[in-house]
Structures are given as structure tokens and as C-alpha cells.
Amino acid sequence: MILEGRHTRSIARTTDGKGIRILDQRQLPWEIRWAELRDVDAAAVAIREMWTRGAPMIGATAAYGLAMALAVDAGDAGMDVAYDTLVETRPTAINLRWALDQVRAAVAGLPPAERAAAAFARADAICDEDAGLCRSIGEHGLALLRSLHAKNPGRPLNILTHCNAGWLATVDYGTATAPIYLAHDAGIPVHVWVDETRPRNQGALLTAFELRNHGVPHTVIADNAGGLLMMQGQVDAVIVGTDRVTANGDVCNKIGTYLKALAARDNGVPFYVALPYTTFDPATARGADIPIEARSAEEVTRLTGPDENGRIATIRVTDSFALNPAFDVTPARLVTGYITERGVLERI
């Protein structure tokens, strides 16, 4: 399924300006379906049930959710209830709290009649800023990929990524994918190893969809294949996104990221983390202090997708007890560099 354009903004206001449209990521890559969210409860459901996902996109959706709440009840008490509802939807990505705090600060001290408009304006600005941040991450990452490719100019540059940190997870470009898109557009022969990213398969379903749309050569691999490929010299760099980087540089990202970082270190493969400043959490000292989201065991025990007739079907993988921590923490010592809008930093 190809969208118009290579990447697109996956969040926008509805034409009447009172709600938002998001790409319903539960349907991808099988169907392009936009969902309209018209109140704070709809925004909370969309975040919690992962119609939309990825740290910056969660923040953007929540910002609009708070604005929609203020359009109904602009009082302080109502705002606090809406804030609490939204901030609890997903605990790990710091962008969620950051964006809600931004909207709350933007309306502080305003008369109730002016609050909703100010909140929507701040949410719009968060989206515009995020697209710019990701573009800058892409430009700094492009310079990095150029130098990596120059070491072996005769062959494709092999990047391994985990989960989806692409334009679906941000407002545009993505974080981990932005350098890849810009490198591909600049004529650097990039090939991407895409971890399928069990249990929700964000790699196989979403990152592969994005790369296909953009025409970037890629190969989907089982999550456990990366170590072997690194050992065989088939990975030049790992680039991942993140839900939160703490004051000491620890990186929280989709479950399985830590194992990739360990394998990368053991094989001398550089391990990069792409992030905007909105994902940095200086108030949290270290990764062990981050709340790790526990999601439903059914995400592990069930698989969902279209059957041979195109009908969406769910099959059971096991009836045993299952555990589903959604994120893990990669210690700062395993990170080669942080690709940010300010440049590629050895320390955050």
C-alpha cells in the first residue's frame, strides 16, 4: 500500500479545526485508514490502544487531547482531570508529559474563554517543531552515514533498526529513519535490516511499510537474527529511537533494544540513538528509575493479521502464561552516540 508522497504528516487538525485526524496504525500496512478524534477520551483511547504510537506522536496526540478537553471545560479542575487521564495512558515515553506540560504552561493565567485556542495553537506548534527537529536529526545523521559509507564505498551501507522510529512515530521524517531517508535521497546506497519487533511487530508492519513507500532497500529479520548478522560483518551501524533518555544517558526503548546494543558492543558495531530534546529527561537520574509499561499478555499469546482471503484474523500462539514488558533500558556505556538536532553527541 503506497501513500501519496514518500512520507507524510500522520497527524493534522480536522477541517473544522476542532478535532484531529490520525493515521490508524492498527490497520497498517494492510489499510490506510484515518481516524478522527474529537474529544479527550478518544485521544486517550487512541494512545492507550496504540492507534497512534511512538514517543513524539504520543506527545502530539496528547497535546491536542488536552486542547479538546479545554474546548469543553476550560476550568482548572477540568484541565487537571484531562491532564491526569492523558498522562496515565502510557507511562514510559517522556514526550507525553513534556507535551502536556507545554500546553498547560501555554494556557496558564489566560481567561477560560481564551484557553482552548491557545492550547490548540501550542499543539500545532509542537507538531511543527517536531517535524523540524526530526529534519535536523536527519541532517546530522546524514553526515554520520556519509562518513560510515566512506569506509567501505564499494558496498551498501547496512543499518539495523528496531521497532518503528519513523514518520509514523513522529510528526514527520522520524528520528532513527530520518538519516536513512536523507542518505537514500542523497544517493548513498543504504540497506536496512528491520527487526520484526515482537510482540506487536512495529518493525515488520510499520518500518517496513515506511521504507517500502520511500523505496529504501530493506530486509525484515526475526528479532534474534541481528547478533548473527553483526558477527558476520553484515551490519555497519545500529540506529534506534528512544522513549526516554535519562540524565546519565541511559536509553529506554522498545523491548529488545538492549540485546541489540550488547551484540553491537561485542562485535564492534557502532550503536546510535536518535532523539530530539523532547525525549531527554534530565529530571530522571538513570534508566532504572523509568516506569516500564507492562502491556497485555495477549499481545504475546495472540497474532493478528489478514488471512488468505484478506479478512483480519487472530490466532493463538500459546495458552501458557505470558509476560509483556514493552520497553527495556540500554546503559549509556553501550551507546556510541546520540543523534540529535544539535549534532551527533558522544554524551547527552
Ligand SMILES: CSC[C@@H](O)[C@@H](O)C(=O)COP(=O)(O)O
Ligand atoms: C521516534 S519513536 C521512538 C520510540 O518511541 C520507538 O522507538 C518505540 O519504542 C515505540 O514504541 P511503541 O510501543 O510502538 O510506542
